[in-house]
Amino acid sequence: MIFIERKISFVFLIAVLGFGCQKKQTAAEKTADSLAHCIADGIPSRAAAIQNVANVTQGKDDTKEMVWIEGGKFLMGADEFPDSRPMHEITLDGFYMDEHEVTNAEYARFVAATKYKTVAERPLNPADYPGVPADKLVPGSAVFTPTATQVSLDNPLQWWSYVPAASWLQPEGKGSSIKGRENYPVIHISYEDAAAYAKWAGKRLPTEAEWEYAAQGGKGNHTYYWGDQLKPGNKWVANIYQGSFPDKNTREDGFASAAPVKSFPANPYGLYDMDGNVWEWCQDLYRPDYYQKSPAKNPQGPGDSYDPDEPNAVKHVQRGGSFLCSDDYCIRYKAGSRGKGEVTSGSNNLGFRCVKERK
Numbered sequence: 001m002i003f004i005e006r007k008i009s010f011v012f013l014i015a016v017l018g019f020g021c022q023k024k025q026t027a028a029e030k031t032a033d034s035l036a037h038c039i040a041d042g043i044p045s046r047a048a049a050i051q052n053v054a055n056v057t058q059g060k061d062d063t064k065e066m067v068w069i070e071g072g073k074f075l076m077g078a079d080e081f082p083d084s085r086p087m088h089e090i091t092l093d094g095f096y097m098d099e100h101e102v103t104n105a106e107y108a109r110f111v112a113a114t115k116y117k118t119v120a121e122r123p124l125n126p127a128d129y130p131g132v133p134a135d136k137l138v139p140g141s142a143v144f145t146p147t148a149t150q151v152s153l154d155n156p157l158q159w160w161s162y163v164p165a166a167s168w169l170q171p172e173g174k175g176s177s178i179k180g181r182e183n184y185p186v187i188h189i190s191y192e193d194a195a196a197y198a199k200w201a202g203k204r205l206p207t208e209a210e211w212e213y214a215a216q217g218g219k220g221n222h223t224y225y226w227g228d229q230l231k232p233g234n235k236w237v238a239n240i241y242q243g244s245f246p247d248k249n250t251r252e253d254g255f256a257s258a259a260p261v262k263s264f265p266a267n268p269y270g271l272y273d274m275d276g277n278v279w280e281w282c283q284d285l286y287r288p289d290y291y292q293k294s295p296a297k298n299p300q301g302p303g304d305s306y307d308p309d310e311p312n313a314v315k316h317v318q319r320g321g322s323f324l325c326s327d328d329y330c331i332r333y334k335a336g337s338r339g340k341g342e343v344t345s346g347s348n349n350l351g352f353r354c355v356k357e358r359k
Contacts (some may be wrong), residue, residue: 059202063356066096067270067342074213075221076291083288087221087336091316092299097206097214098353100261100272101185102197104178107168110197118188119344120167127245132339141166142190142347143173144257144324147247153329158245160347168193170347183260185278185351191343194281194352203354205283209299210355212336215274215320217267217288225267225335226277230327238264238276241326241334257323257356258349274326277337278351279318286315286340307340315340322349 071094077087110116120141126134141234143163147343151158163173168188178184198204206214215225222228226237236242236253243250255263262272283292284301305314318341321333332339341350 008140042214045304056116056196056200057202062101062202063096065099067357068094068096068358069100069210069214069269070094072213074216076209076212076294078159078221078334078335081332081337084291084336084338086291088294089290089296090213090294091207092209092300092358093212093298095206095355095357096212097210097269097271097355098124098203099266101278101351101353102194103261104168104186105182106190106195107186108178108182108198114196114200116193116196116200116348118193119169120188120346121169138164139167140164140173144170144246144348150244150247153245166348181260183262184258185261187258187351188276188346189281189350189351190346191281192359193342193346195283196356199354201354203356205281205352206299207300208282208284208319208338208357209294211274211280211282211319214269214271215267215335217269217271219268219272222335224333236264237322237334239273240276241324241329245324245326245329255323256349259323272305274320275333275335276321277323278320278349279322279341280320281341281350281352282317282319284317286338300305313342315342318350 047227071092073089073091076089076090080089121139123139124137126137126247128130129137140163142160143166145159145161147159165174166172166176166188168186169219171178171181171187194205216222217226219224224230224238226232231237239253239255239259241249242252253259253264258278259273261277264273266272267274282301284299285303285305285342286304287302289302290302301317305316307313307315318339321330321339322339324330325333331337
């Protein structure tokens with residue numbers, strides 16, 4: 001039984017461990033960084049299990065609670081991370097962006113209108129998981145669970161648990177709910193869940209370049225999107241992790257997990273939580289070498305996906321980090337860095353926001 005349960009954990013968690021978890025590295029390790037050392041090799045994602053995606057109709061134009069960001073030039077990328085090199089100049093047209101992450105209340109309106117079922121809520125096909133008893137293949141998602149004591153950071157399965165019934169509507173599994181959390185970012189959202197909402201709302205997911213340009217807030221390149229000091233004025237300005245990861249979060253910033261949107265100051269463009277809180281999906285497919293050949297104007301991402309650690313998985317870029325990031329672990333919340341995720345993966349620190357063009 002222990003073996004079966006462990007196998008199930010690996011089967012489900014491989015998808016969600018692709019969101020950029022990254023240990024603090026030496027210079028040599030950074031050179032060899034593939035972005036995904038913490039992912040177990042050779043374990044199937046749940047991509048093949050997804051069937052009967054809801055047919056979502058394109059929505060009407062609406063820029064309420066969106067910010068217009070004037071186009072321009074900026075320097076994209078970061079020398080600190082191999083897949084964020086080289087830093088390169090990009091020119092973008094203007095666009096609207098949601099001022100905050102999509103909330104539970106907003107996603108609930110979408111579900112009520114479309115009867116959409118997220119990936120985490122859908123049944124799984126036993127044929128896609130040979131050797132795993134059918135009664136163990138239940139809908140659910142991954143939830144961060146602090147460890148009892150300090151542990152080695154080389155095995156993320158120590159703090160990630162596959163929780164049956166966990167989804168956007170039941171964030172911690174059966175018995176939990178979003179009541180009282182209507183203004184929190186929606187979580188346990190896969191790429192296709194995010195794209196479906198964006199289509200219904202008459203919007204789309206941001207390109208990676210749009211996301212970084214917006215996150216810089218017109219200030220140019222810095223260590224963090226808010227500046228070069230981790231704690232400017234001795235105040236936390238983003239929802240990230242403080243304390244000993246993964247066993248003791250001191251909650252100095254006021255939150256142990258996701259925070260309500262607008263809990264921290266907006267950037268100069270009027271955008272909230274572009275750093276920390278929850279990872280955010282981008283429309284670009286992920287390739288570690290894309291910046292070497294990215295177009296100089298309005299890049300849309302590569303034509304295909306490739307991750308050397310999981311060559312057969314289709315992945316999209318994720319940006320911004322989450323409440324689990326710090327300078328001791330998961331350092332890819334820093335400015336210019338990149339995350340990635342398999343298209344059907346979700347977790348309790350993964351959400352999104354949308355953009356749209358001006359007509």
